[in-house]
Amino acid sequence: MNEHRPDMIELSAYFDGELDPVRQRGVAAHLAACPACAAQLDLLRALAADFERLPAATLGFDLAGVIEGRLAAAPRPQPRRDRGWRDLLPVSVGAAASVACGIAMGFALFGGAAAPRIAAMSVFDTMPPGSLCIGLESCYTNGAKR
Amino acid sequence: MECMIPRTDDAEAELVVRAQAGDHRAFALLVGRYQDPVFRFVLRMSGIRDEAMDLTQDTFLKAYRALPAWRPEAHFRTWLFQIAHNATLDVLRRRQRVEFVPFADDEPEGEILAVTDPAPTPEQALADRQRIGMLERALRDLPVEQREVLLLREVEDMSYAEIAVTLGIGEGTVKSRLARARVAALAHYRGHAGENSDE
Numbered sequence: 001m002n003e004h005r006p007d008m009i010e011l012s013a014y015f016d017g018e019l020d021p022v023r024q025r026g027v028a029a030h031l032a033a034c035p036a037c038a039a040q041l042d043l044l045r046a047l048a049a050d051f052e053r054l055p056a057a058t059l060g061f062d063l064a065g066v067i068e069g070r071l072a073a074a075p076r077p078q079p080r081r082d083r084g085w086r087d088l089l090p091v092s093v094g095a096a097a098s099v100a101c102g103i104a105m106g107f108a109l110f111g112g113a114a115a116p117r118i119a120a121m122s123v124f125d126t127m128p129p130g131s132l133c134i135g136l137e138s139c140y141t142n143g144a145k146r
Numbered sequence: 147m148e149c150m151i152p153r154t155d156d157a158e159a160e161l162v163v164r165a166q167a168g169d170h171r172a173f174a175l176l177v178g179r180y181q182d183p184v185f186r187f188v189l190r191m192s193g194i195r196d197e198a199m200d201l202t203q204d205t206f207l208k209a210y211r212a213l214p215a216w217r218p219e220a221h222f223r224t225w226l227f228q229i230a231h232n233a234t235l236d237v238l239r240r241r242q243r244v245e246f247v248p249f250a251d252d253e254p255e256g257e258i259l260a261v262t263d264p265a266p267t268p269e270q271a272l273a274d275r276q277r278i279g280m281l282e283r284a285l286r287d288l289p290v291e292q293r294e295v296l297l298l299r300e301v302e303d304m305s306y307a308e309i310a311v312t313l314g315i316g317e318g319t320v321k322s323r324l325a326r327a328r329v330a331a332l333a334h335y336r337g338h339a340g341e342n343s344d345e
Binding site for chain 1: 170
């Protein structure tokens with residue numbers, strides 16, 4: 001034997017003709033002198049032959065006709081295109097306007113930096129000072145019942 | 147090593163381009179060309195005929211929707227099988243029948259990959275029909291990862307490069323996974339031959 005013994009990965013790739021030409025020749029030379037490896041290769045050949053004999057399953061109807069009918073009712077796929085900066089311009093302008101509006105509203109509400117922080121908090125507090133609910137009258141009704 | 151994926155032939159590429167432009171007839175021709183190979187593959191993967199029929203139809207509808215993304219550099223068949231493969235895995239995952247075993251591709255090559263002295267082979271003892279039955283059982287029992295790689299190679303005659311693209315794995319992984327799948331299939335043969343001889 002003038003070549004090292006191939007493992008199954010190499011033998012399998014040899015069988016598929018997927019080794020580089022030099023190694024393909026090397027394995028071929030080994031196989032010519034090694035009955036054990038040649039027998040392994042025969043097993044791979046037999047397995048492949050069995051695959052060829054597997055019953056060829058067919059769909060059994062014209063799927064093309066079915067698909068064509070469904071496609072006729074479906075919208076046509078739109079080709080993708082790269083979005084340029086011009087496409088993003090309206091979005092950018094909208095975002096900038098939103099931020100500007102937010103800042104303007106903030107100043108209008110709090111009167112700028114002069115407004116005391118505690119006053120701003122009380123505006124957004126869910127409960128008024130004293131924990132008195134200024135919501136529905138039913139709150140007090142329920143409380144009375146309890 | 148020659149590992150180029152064959153490009154879609156001109157006639158087929160023209161059909162795809164026409165389909166991209168909204169020509170349903172052109173797409174129907176592509177469906178006609180590939181409906182049986184796709185069905186054969188998903189049927190062997192799923193094992194349930196009705197499910198395979200739905201999967202085949204689903205594959206082509208997904209392909210149609212994805213057509214704008216297809217580029218002439220891609221081999222249409224490989225691209226289509228990639229969609230079929232992903233759709234099938236989704237279904238198998240939903241059925242929780244996929245056994246995602248930790249994959250042994252990176253394991254040190256143990257005795258399973260060493261070429262052992264040939265055991266008594268069953269092929270001389272068994273008739274063709276029995277062998278086909280054994281192969282079908284073997285395919286059913288193999289992990290999904292091994293079954294798909296075997297089917298793409300042995301039935302669809304794909305190159306390692308095509309299989310790699312279809313399954314989204316490296317060519318080296320295809321090479322080792324395929325060898326393991328073959329060893330596992332042959333081991334099934336031996337196992338079933340042993341059972342039969344015990345009967």
